[in-house]
Amino acid sequence: MLEKVLFLLCLTPALAQEPCFPGSSHAYKVRISIKTALGNQAYVWNDNEMYLFRAAMAFALRSYHNGQEFNVSNIMVCNETPRVSFWFVVSSPENSSVLLKKGDVENAIRKSRNRINGAFLLTDQTLEFIDIPPTLAAPVMPVTPPWLIVFGVVMGAVGAGIIFLLVSSLVQSKRKKNKKTLDEDREDMRGIENGLGCDNLGGVYNTTFSDGDKFTPM
Amino acid sequence: MSKDEQTMKAGNTEQMEANGPKEIIERPKWDNKVQYLLTCIGFAVGLGNVWRFPYLCQTYGGGAFLIPYCIALVLEGLPLLHMELAIGQRLRMGSVGVWNSITPYMGGLGVASLLVSFLVGLFYNMILAWILWYFFHSFQNPLPWRDCPVNANLTGYVTECEESSPVNYFWYRTTLNISPNIETSGSIEWWLVLCLATAWCLVYICFIRGIETIGKAIYVTATFPYLVLTIFLIRALTLSGAADGLVYLFTPNWETLKNPKVWLDAATQIFFSLSLAFGGLIAFSSYNPQKNNCERDALIVGCVNSLTSLYASIPIFAILGFKANENYNTCRNINILKLTNAFNIGDENITLENYDEWLNHLNATNPMEVESLNLKTCDLQTFLDQSASGTGLAFIVFTEAVIKMPGSQVWSVLFFVMLFSLGLSSMFGNLEGVLTPLLDLHMVPPWLPKEIFTGLICLTSFTVALIFTLSSGNYWLEIFNSNVGSMPLLIIAFFEIISVVYIYGINRFNDDIEWMSGHRPNIYWQATWRFISPFMLFAVFVAYVVVEAEKRPTYNTWNPNYVHFPLADVLYYPEWVYVICVLLSVIPVVSIPLVAFYHFGRFLKKTIMNRHNQNPYAVEISFGDL
Numbered sequence: 001m002l003e004k005v006l007f008l009l010c011l012t013p014a015l016a017q018e019p020c021f022p023g024s025s026h027a028y029k030v031r032i033s034i035k036t037a038l039g040n041q042a043y044v045w046n047d048n049e050m051y052l053f054r055a056a057m058a059f060a061l062r063s064y065h066n067g068q069e070f071n072v073s074n075i076m077v078c079n080e081t082p083r084v085s086f087w088f089v090v091s092s093p094e095n096s097s098v099l100l101k102k103g104d105v106e107n108a109i110r111k112s113r114n115r116i117n118g119a120f121l122l123t124d125q126t127l128e129f130i131d132i133p134p135t136l137a138a139p140v141m142p143v144t145p146p147w148l149i150v151f152g153v154v155m156g157a158v159g160a161g162i163i164f165l166l167v168s169s170l171v172q173s174k175r176k177k178n179k180k181t182l183d184e185d186r187e188d189m190r191g192i193e194n195g196l197g198c199d200n201l202g203g204v205y206n207t208t209f210s211d212g213d214k215f216t217p218m
Numbered sequence: 219m220s221k222d223e224q225t226m227k228a229g230n231t232e233q234m235e236a237n238g239p240k241e242i243i244e245r246p247k248w249d250n251k252v253q254y255l256l257t258c259i260g261f262a263v264g265l266g267n268v269w270r271f272p273y274l275c276q277t278y279g280g281g282a283f284l285i286p287y288c289i290a291l292v293l294e295g296l297p298l299l300h301m302e303l304a305i306g307q308r309l310r311m312g313s314v315g316v317w318n319s320i321t322p323y324m325g326g327l328g329v330a331s332l333l334v335s336f337l338v339g340l341f342y343n344m345i346l347a348w349i350l351w352y353f354f355h356s357f358q359n360p361l362p363w364r365d366c367p368v369n370a371n372l373t374g375y376v377t378e379c380e381e382s383s384p385v386n387y388f389w390y391r392t393t394l395n396i397s398p399n400i401e402t403s404g405s406i407e408w409w410l411v412l413c414l415a416t417a418w419c420l421v422y423i424c425f426i427r428g429i430e431t432i433g434k435a436i437y438v439t440a441t442f443p444y445l446v447l448t449i450f451l452i453r454a455l456t457l458s459g460a461a462d463g464l465v466y467l468f469t470p471n472w473e474t475l476k477n478p479k480v481w482l483d484a485a486t487q488i489f490f491s492l493s494l495a496f497g498g499l500i501a502f503s504s505y506n507p508q509k510n511n512c513e514r515d516a517l518i519v520g521c522v523n524s525l526t527s528l529y530a531s532i533p534i535f536a537i538l539g540f541k542a543n544e545n546y547n548t549c550r551n552i553n554i555l556k557l558t559n560a561f562n563i564g565d566e567n568i569t570l571e572n573y574d575e576w577l578n579h580l581n582a583t584n585p586m587e588v589e590s591l592n593l594k595t596c597d598l599q600t601f602l603d604q605s606a607s608g609t610g611l612a613f614i615v616f617t618e619a620v621i622k623m624p625g626s627q628v629w630s631v632l633f634f635v636m637l638f639s640l641g642l643s644s645m646f647g648n649l650e651g652v653l654t655p656l657l658d659l660h661m662v663p664p665w666l667p668k669e670i671f672t673g674l675i676c677l678t679s680f681t682v683a684l685i686f687t688l689s690s691g692n693y694w695l696e697i698f699n700s701n702v703g704s705m706p707l708l709i710i711a712f713f714e715i716i717s718v719v720y721i722y723g724i725n726r727f728n729d730d731i732e733w734m735s736g737h738r739p740n741i742y743w744q745a746t747w748r749f750i751s752p753f754m755l756f757a758v759f760v761a762y763v764v765v766e767a768e769k770r771p772t773y774n775t776w777n778p779n780y781v782h783f784p785l786a787d788v789l790y791y792p793e794w795v796y797v798i799c800v801l802l803s804v805i806p807v808v809s810i811p812l813v814a815f816y817h818f819g820r821f822l823k824k825t826i827m828n829r830h831n832q833n834p835y836a837v838e839i840s841f842g843d844l
Contacts, residue, residue, distance in 0.1 A: 031559065032565075033565045033566075034565060035565045035566040036565060036566060081562035082562065082563070082564045083558065083559070083562040083563065083564060083565060084564075084565065085559075085562055133373060133374070146355075146357055146358050147351075147354035147355045147357070147358075148354075150353075150354045150357055151354050151412060151413075151416065154350075154354075154416060155415075155416055155419065158416070158419045158420055158423055159419065161423050162419065162422065162423050162426065165423065165426050165427065165431070165669075166426070166669055169426075169427065169667070169669055173667070
């Protein structure tokens, strides 16, 4: 009996000291890819950066839970790898042995995601919280789709061109018709030089070479 | 009216010759030779040069394909081309008038050409409408086919897009809104109607005064594609992976020459590429002065067309090589990320260069873990094999390549304007093949101005082409493309060459050409016109029928609910659609025997009537020696 009590007594502080472990129902995994994001200007991940991370988490939780004063000590980190990736859990500010539910942490992170990304000069893809999908940006829809604008420009130009060409064809054909009637008048006038028509020139009509209707066709 | 009065009235129109038809109205003519050549080249050089030839070249063993292609050009393409240009120039009429002049029994050929030109013009302009749609959308940043759209509650991307790819989604869903099969017609897509209207308006404005306006427009539409191809060539050669694409394209695989299908495809490709049997070339050359060297024109147009195909395939394949390279790198990068995350190795320690070493090392130490990651095997050859032809090349493969190039909007705009110019200059030929015969047949009432008549034709075509704006429109377009644009043309061309060589008379034809161009056609032309080309056409036609008729036709559909989506669901055509396919092939060519029988019937009627109404005096003469 005593051994059992002693065992339990030893186990409890051990458990209390290890709230953060991979796969815990309260823990989130974080994966950071600094070199992918920043290339040549990548900074080195060290303890100071880790401190900044914990501070940023505390900030996010404070913004979400108005009133509750989260501290850096409430954010516990474990299993850091050279990737860089690690797990973290959040404990409640009132009672440090009570861990915050995953749902609360997720909402808090979602709300301040941009600020957290900004603190590290990273993006949703390079500062990943596994199991928290990034909220995709709502597509920016302009009032008129841009393609309709281009369509309008092209159609307007083409329509104007068609109307112009049709009208100019009409004008041209009218002009030609007027010119034609003018030419016809001029042709009629051709025989009338100096105001005299062919018929009025005088002279005798020579019948020798008139057309031979009078003779029987062969 | 006596001959002299007619000549006087004609004034400065074309010269009158004893055998030619009487023309009272002035026939339009080209401003200069360059316009004529550019128009013919523009008609011949079309979308097929850019998206069919490179695909054939690559499928049939690269450089080796050039051999059957050149043989087909020399033995089939050039002779037919020369014949069409010569006959149009000599008889100075559109297709219906020309064949009626040679013999009324063959008048059906002209009607067949007219019908084929009309039907092809319908679906060809739909393709131009799609090109316009992509052109309109190229003025956005980022290009709309780069990213998948997000779903309603902003948690992820639309499923259909995630399973296929953004470019596929944009083509099949956003543009076509395609239905799962041809029976489901869906509704008319208003955005496609707008694009189709724009396409027809653009065709109309270029056609409004006949060759007067075409001649001006052709300077731009025929030369612009070459400019863009050159720009693309320079850009493409600087992209990484371009060399892979080019090597892949041109590496000759001599084994393919043993496959008869290669020869068949080469013959059909050269035939369709030169736009023969549409009647458009006959119409264009009918506006020429009679004394014109048509032999040289034919050689120029034929060779420029083939060289353009070759020239276009270089930047296309350089860019495809670049795309394959990009996909290959993306594939490997995904694998690298998987490995990095699984084994918690430092960020960017595994690179593309040392990927293989790392993989081997990890496989040796933790084979089970590596196995569980399901890494995709990335093979450059597989990506290079993912080529396509036709609309797939332009709207899926190429658009994907363009988004990976810096300055995507510029390349996209250039590419689609180039495609549009190529298609527009071919549309001129199609529409000319419809209009000139109708005008020559005097089916147009004289009070109707030509502009209004052209407008009516465009409006009619636009209305009929609205079936292609349905959700199932793409399937219908495929039907039109494979049935109208293939067999009827072969039949028409075969009868054309038989008519000219054996009915009009090859000697008379030789005399005409000698009169027009100044020298008699040499032995090459004689041999090909008399025997080789008709034989080749007949052989190609028989092979075509044999190859196509042996299997029940199927078609690829895009069905998001298909089990193996995004692979295409292959379906059989339903019975009523199959009937329509057959009708589309048969109706244009049925006019050839119909007209022949009609004229034969009239001839019989005349002979019978003559026998009944014989001159009574003729009977008396037989009695005595008067």
